[in-house]
Amino acid sequence: MSSASQVERAVLEEEFNWLLREEVHSVLKQLQDVLKEASRRFAMPSPGLESQLKQENFILGSEGVLTLQGEALTQADINLKMAKSSQVLHFQFRDDKHWKLQQIQDARNHVNQALHLLNCRDDSYHFKTGAEVNKLMDAVMLQLTRARNRLTTPASLTLPSSPPSADAGDVMVNFYINLSKLCLTVYQLHVLPPNTTKNFKPAGSSVLHNPGAMFELNNNRFEVSHVHKVECVLPWLSDTLVFFTISLQPASSSKTR
Numbered sequence: 001m002s003s004a005s006q007v008e009r010a011v012l013e014e015e016f017n018w019l020l021r022e023e024v025h026s027v028l029k030q031l032q033d034v035l036k037e038a039s040r041r042f043a044m045p046s047p048g049l050e051s052q053l054k055q056e057n058f059i060l061g062s063e064g065v066l067t068l069q070g071e072a073l074t075q076a077d078i079n080l081k082m083a084k085s086s087q088v089l090h091f092q093f094r095d096d097k098h099w100k101l102q103q104i105q106d107a108r109n110h111v112n113q114a115l116h117l118l119n120c121r122d123d124s125y126h127f128k129t130g131a132e133v134n135k136l137m138d139a140v141m142l143q144l145t146r147a148r149n150r151l152t153t154p155a156s157l158t159l160p161s162s163p164p165s166a167d168a169g170d171v172m173v174n175f176y177i178n179l180s181k182l183c184l185t186v187y188q189l190h191v192l193p194p195n196t197t198k199n200f201k202p203a204g205s206s207v208l209h210n211p212g213a214m215f216e217l218n219n220n221r222f223e224v225s226h227v228h229k230v231e232c233v234l235p236w237l238s239d240t241l242v243f244f245t246i247s248l249q250p251a252s253s254s255k256t257r
Helices: 003-042 102-119 130-152 235-253
Strands: 055-060 064-069 072-081 088-092 171-178 181-192 214-217 220-233
Touching: 003 102, 003 130, 003 235, 055 220, 064 181, 072 181, 088 171, 102 130, 102 171, 130 171, 130 235, 220 235
Parallel strands: none
Antiparallel strands: 055 064, 064 072, 072 088, 171 181, 181 220, 214 220
C-alpha cells in the first residue's frame, strides 16, 4: 500500500471515529429528549400512586361523557337512541369496574423500552463500529414502530369477547383507540330463534362488525341488527403520534452505512 493510500485511510478512519464519538451521541440525545416528551404524555404514576392520576373528561358528541384516568376508562355516562324503538338507552360503568385500554399501556411500554435502550448508551459510551450503531437503532426503531402501530391499528374484536360488565341485555359495547381518537361502538343484538331456518354463519374477528354479523354465546345465537359508533379526539394522543414520527426520522438518519 502506498504512503498516500495509508494517509487517506488514516484520515477516513479518524473521520469515522469522530462520527462515532460525536455525531451519533448528538442524535441519540435528540432522540432521548423527544421520547421523554412522548413518555410524559402517558402520565403514568409510580406504583401505588394510581389515585393521583389526573382524570380527564371527554365528550362523545351528544351521546355522553367518558372519564379517562391513565390507561383506564373509569366512568361512562352514555345515552343512545335505539334504532328499533326510539327509546334512549342509558348505561354507566359499575363503580368497581373499569375498562382498561390495553393499546395505551402497550404503546407506553414500547416507548419506555426504547428509552431504556438509549439510556444504556450514555455520552461516556464509545461505539466501536457502525454495525453496533445500526443494531441499536434497529432495536429502537422496532420499539417505536410497535408503539405507533398499537395506536394506529386497533386490535380486532370477536363479538362474544365484549366484557360482561359492558353487556346490557341485547346490547354489546366496545371501546378502542384509533390514531388519536377514542372510539365507542355499541351493537344492538337480535336473538335468533333456536329453530331458525336462516343460515347461521359466525362472524370472525374484526375492528368493526356490520349489521348482519352473527355469533353464538352461552348456547344462544345472536345477529347484529344495528351499530352505533361515536368517537372523540384525545389531544395528548395527537401529540404522542407526532413525537413518534419525529423520533423515527433521527433514528433512521443516525444509522451508518
